[in-house]
Amino acid sequence: MTLWALEALIGFVLLVGLSSLAASWIAGSGRRFLPDWLTDHVWWVPVALAVVEVPFIVIEPLWRYAVHRWELSEDVVYARSGWFSRKWVFVPVSRIQTVDKEQGWFERMLGLATVEIRTASHAGSSSIEGLDVAVAARLAEDLAHRAHQLRDDAT
CATH class of the missing domain: 2.30.29.210 (FACT complex subunit Spt16p/Cdc68p)
Structure with a gap:
């Protein structure tokens, strides 16, 4: 179970980390190819991903352990x-x-x-x-x- 928990945690860190980098790049560079409402609120993307992914870090290893x-x-x-x-x-x-x-x-x-x-x-x-x-x-x-x-x- 620890193996699956570690894999889920690494996936979470990569997903949220890369989305945070992309959000800071978009917000900091003044990209004009995106609508203003999106560039003003782009920091919500990593937050939303984190909120969605946190339950999977707990549920997935337990579920897989129960099945395998x-x-x-x-x-x-x-x-x-x-x-x-x-x-x-x-x-x-x-x-x-x-x-x-x-x-x-x-x-x-x-x-x-x-x-x-x-x-x-x-x-x-x-x-x-x-x-x-x-x-x-x-x-x-x-x-x-x-x-x-x-x-x-x-x-």
Whole structure:
């Protein structure tokens, strides 16, 4: 959840910061290509964006945490993800071709990782993000081992 909160906060800072810079540039340079009522009240744009975005900083991480789930059974990896729309993916372990563990900047700072599970079909591939590094390494190793044991001749 911390990963999603950090991503939302960075997005908020960038959006409001860039809109503040644009508003100060428009207000300070005396742009005459815009109507006077807009240049006189252009500082409302970053304020309005901040007011609209603040609830998302709190709601989005909680919502995504409530939705994102994963489970590993004997022969299937189940992953559920989404924000507005939900996606359920069932990946048969026997169809797994590669299992990768990845870390972005924020994940590395927080000691988290993402496990990428790839099959021959893009639709059958999945990713599980926000896992503790040790859990991700163990899951990736276990999946690779099981996939090797359950491999069948089908493509």
